Amino acid sequence: MTTISCGIDFGTSNTSVAIDNNGEISLVPVEQGSVTIPSAIFFQSIDNKPFFGRTAVNLFFDRKPGRFMRSLKRVLGTSLMKHGTIVNGSSMNFATIITSFLRHVKAKADAVAGQEIEHVVMGRPVHFVDNDPMADAQAQAELKAIAERIGFKYIDFQFEPIAAAFAHEAKLNGEKLAIVADLGGGTSDFTVIRLSNKAIHKPDRSSDILANTGIRVGGNDFDKELSLAAIMPELGYRSRYGDKQLEVPLKPFHDLAEWSKVNFLYTPKVIMQTRQFLHQSHDKKRYRRLLKVLEDETGHTLLAAAEGAKIALSSQNEHRAAFDFIEDDFFITIKRALFEAAIQDEVEKIAASATQCLREAGVRNEDIDLVILTGGSTEVHSIQAEFKRLFPKAEIADENKLSSVGLGLAYDSQHKFGKSPKQTLIAP
Template sequence: MITGLDYGTSNCALSARQQNATGDTRIALVPLENGKHFLPSTLYALERELIVESVAQNIQNKDAQQDFITSRRNQLTQANRVRVTHDIAASEQALFFGKEAFSHYLEQPDEGYFVKSPKSFLGSSGFRPQFIEFFEDIVTAMMQNIKHKAEMHLGASLTHTVIGRPVNFQGIHSEKSNTQALSILTTAAKRAGYQEVEFLYEPIAAGFAFEEQLTQDKTVLVIDIGGGTSDCAMVRMGPSYRDKIDRSEDFLSHTGERVGGNDLDIQLAGKNFMPLFGMESELKNGLPMPTQIFWDAVTTNDVSAQTTFNSLPTEMSLEQMLRDTKEPKLLNRLLLLRDNKQNFQLVRDAEQCKIALSDTLVNQVDLNYIEKGLYCDVSREAYTKAIQPPLSKMIKLMTQAVNEAGETPEVVFVTGGSAQSPIIRDAIRKSLGNVEILDGDHFGSVAAGLGVWAERIFA
C-alpha cells in the first residue's frame, strides 16, 4: 500500500487512500493514537539501551534483522544487562510513544529516557558514528510504531512511502547535514519495512493538498511553519498543473531554515520563565547573572545545549553562582529543575502558553511542579517581543522566496501549527501587503499532500 509520511518535529501523521462512508476512496489521514490523526513526536524508554532492542525485535525482514543484530551486537548485549540489572521482564513494555510517552515523563521526569522532537537533531554536525546510529534507532523505533498502527487500522501492508523533508534540516553546512538527515530517515524507513522511499519538500507537499481544491490557476506562496523548520515555496498551481508528473517548471523558488515553532517556545520560556529561576538577578558584586546556562536549560532542540546543561562543569558553575548570587531562592529553582530533568516540561508549558495566546491576551502558566504557588503571567505583547528574533527569520524566508521567484503571489497558503498565531498572521500581512491569505489543515496538509504525490509516482 502507498502512503505519505510526515515525520514531523512536533507531530507525526500518515496518509493513505481510504474508503469513506459513501463508498468513495480518497487520500486521508490515518488514526495513530486514540482515534486522533496526529501522534506527538515523543519517545520514552524505561532505559535508553532498550530502544535498540525494540528496533531489533520489530524488523520484519529476516535478512535485514540479522544484519542489524550483527551491527548492534554490543548494544544488544548491554540491553540484556540492563533488563537484568533493573529487573525488567522480557514481557514488560519498554517503549512508549506520543502522549503516552509524555505521561510517563511527567510522572517521573528524573527516570527513564525521554526524547522530544528528534527530527530537530537530524543533520547536526560533530557527532560520533555511534551517536548517529543511536539517532537511527530512535527514528526507526518511532517509524516502526507509526507503520504498525497504520497497518492495523488499514488492514494492509505499507510498502511505498514519500516522506516530507524541510528545505534545510540545519542552518549550517546545509548540504552535508541534509545528506546525513536523509540517510537516517531512509535507513529508518527501510528498517521499519518500507520497500520504496522517496522524499518531497514539505511546503510543496502542503501545496499539493491545497491544489486539489483550486478551480483556477494561481501563483501561490506556500508557507509551512513547522515545529523545527520554516519553509516557503512559490508554485504555479491549479487545474492546468495538478495532473502533471514533472512539476519542476512550476516550482519557481523555495527557501527554508531551521527555525520554527520550537524556537518560539524556547524564546518564550527563556525571556518570560527564566527570570523566575534567576536569569535577570544580580551577583553580590553587582554584576548581572551570566545567562548562557539558563538558555541551555530551555534549548531542548539542541543536543549540544542539553549535553552542556547536564554536564559536570555546568553543575560546578551553578554551585559557584549559588554562592555569588544575591537571590539564592531563584537560582535554587534552576538547580531543582536540572536535578529533576523538568526542562522539557517547562518548554512544553511554553508551547501550551503560545497556543493559549492565540485566543487570549494574557495567559497564566502554573509552575506548581517547581514550587508550590509559583506561576507566571504572560501577555500577548510580551510574547510578541520575545519571539522577534525567530519571527524575523521566518518573514525573511517569505520575502526571499517571492524575490527569487520574480513574481508576486496571487494567494498565500499557510500551514503548520504555529501559523495559527495572530502575531505571525499580522507579520505576514505587513510583509506581503494586500494578498489573500488562506489556511489549510495546519497539522495535516503536509501528510495529505505527501499521499497525493506518493500515488502519482508509485501507482
C-alpha cells in the same frame, strides 16, 4: 496485490501519515483516533520499553521513571546522530531512537492498509541544516536509511511546503499562484507554486514550482525566546554572583530553553556547579529555582509551560502560567506584547525567507492569489499579522494546519508510485 503507498510527515513537533489506497487518499489515525501524533518518545527505566506520542508525554509528566525525548528531527544531519545519548544508563544512538518512533507510525499505516506498505514519500524541510549542503544531504541520507530499516523498499522525498500545496490543490477551482508557508517546530519553509485542479494528476510538476526557500527557525525557537524573556529571569537568568558582581553562566538557561538539550543538563557536574553559584548568588530565591529544576529533572515541564503560554497568547493578550512544580503558589503572568517583542527577530527572519522565495520566483507580493499557512507555528498572532501585511490582497488558507503536509505527501506518492513504481532516492 494492490500497490498501496503512503506519505509520512515526520515533524519536529508532530507526525502524520496518509495513505493512497487504490486512488483514495486518507489520513491514518495514529494515536487515540487522532491523525497526528506528537514526535515524542519515552523509554521506561525498568526495561527501556518505548512509548510514543501523547502516551510518552503523559508518562513523563506523571513523573514515571525513564527518559523522555522530543524534537528528534532536529538531530538529523548533526554530530549528535553519531554520538548518541544516554538512555536509562545505557548508550543509544539517535538512529535507533528515531527508527523506533517511525516504525510505530508505519505499523499504524500498515494496519489500516491491511498489508505491509513498501512505497513512501517522506517529507523533508527545504533545509534540514542552514547554509551547510553536506549536512543537509547527510540528514536526508540518515532519514532514508531509517525508512529502509522500518521496511520501505521504494523511497522518495518531497519538500514539505510543496506537499502542503498538493493537499490544498485538490479542493481548488481554477488556477491560482500560491505561496506556501510551512512553519513547524524546527523549520520554516516556503514554496511559490502554480496550482490548478486540472494539474493535480500531472506526473511532473517541476514547471509549476517556481521557487523554494527555507530557514531553521520555527516554533521551538519561539518557545526558547519566550522562556528566556519571561520565565528564566524568575530562575535567576542574568542575575549576579560574587564580590565582582559577575553575571551567572547563561548556558544552562539557554540549554534549559531548548527541547533537544534539556536532558544534557542532568549531570552531577552541572548540578554541583549550580550549587556553587547559588552559594555566591545575589538573588538566591530565584537562582535556587534553577537548582530545583535541575535536581528534580523538570526542565521539560518548564518548556511545556513555555509552549502552553505561547499557544495561549495566540488568542489572549495575557496568560498566567503556573510553576507550582518548582514552588507552591508560583505563577508568572506573561503578556502577548512581551512574547511578540521576544520573537521579533525570528518573525523578521521568517518574513525575509518568504520574501526571498518571491524574489527567486520572479513574482511580486501582489501577484500572489493564495497564501497557504500550515504548521502549528502559523497560529502565532504576529505570524498571522505579518503574512496579512505581506499579502494584503491574497486569500489566506489555513485549515488542516497539522496534517496538510501528510495528505500532500500521499498525493505525491500517488503520482510517483500509482502506475509504475520505481525507486527514486534523489532529493527534489
